[in-house]
Amino acid sequence: MPTAPDLTPQTAPVTVLGDPAFKLLADPTRAKILAFLLDPVQSCCSRSDGICGCDLETFLGVSQPTVSHHMKALVEAGLVTAEKRGRWVYYDLVPERFRTLGDALLDVARRVEDARKPSPIQLGGLPQSA
Amino acid sequence: MPTAPDLTPQTAPVTVLGDPAFKLLADPTRAKILAFLLDPVQSCCSRSDGICGCDLETFLGVSQPTVSHHMKALVEAGLVTAEKRGRWVYYDLVPERFRTLGDALLDVARRVEDARKPSPIQLGGLPQSA
């Protein structure tokens, strides 16, 4: 096993690669949660002023601690906000967070494509293969 | 524990939520791999015609089986291509895949924002809360 040399100081958007939030997006239960927050099934909504935890329990068909566990993770990752009003905790998506993550992925795509069609006027370094 | 009712038939872009590829983006080692493929450190590149597995081993400082393990996962997820030439396997990013995932996240962001500033002329359903 070799020893790692210096890390590459990547520019900002690539820094988001490795963000723990991505892991949350891969779980099927949490994916359902996010989809539900985005477009709630009315038959699962017990209240008119937002989506609360018990709605998710109904919708997902999982135990209440499981819902609580996932929501805590989503809130800590900044993907969702939680607001306690009375006995209920209301959840909402954080669009800015999704935008940040999405922009980073698009930036990766753009950079790869740009590197593959270098401008006719060679300015910078070697175009991937010398 | 309640029983789950019908699933919400989400439109296409939201379907990507839960994609296993997201999980891969969260791992720090794989994040380094992707960053390296995007912008290789020259001192870690043994060959001039692409990035091979041994370059990654050098760059990451992890064992060869670990590199192989991660690359297999990335290829199976469609994030990276692998092409064997001679003794070496050359890896490349798949920008279309990153674009698809990124677009989906931006779509989530857009939908949330659209739902929060409903047009003055109410056309569709109730704007989140009735």
Add this chain to the structure above:
DNA sequence: TCGATGGATAGATGTAGGTCAATGTGTGGT
């Protein structure tokens, strides 16, 4: 104040996954 309801926490359990050493497979040079 008491009970009911929504939610959080703790602990247990099973599975998934990241890493390694050891070994197998294929390719190319001598």
Add this chain to the structure above:
DNA sequence: ACCACACATTGACCTACATCTATCCATCGA
């Protein structure tokens, strides 16, 4: 034919995590 190198596979080990039951905490209504 042989050896060296690049990579894949196997199996072991340990950690992370998704889920559950049981229990505790907080809020509200009677």
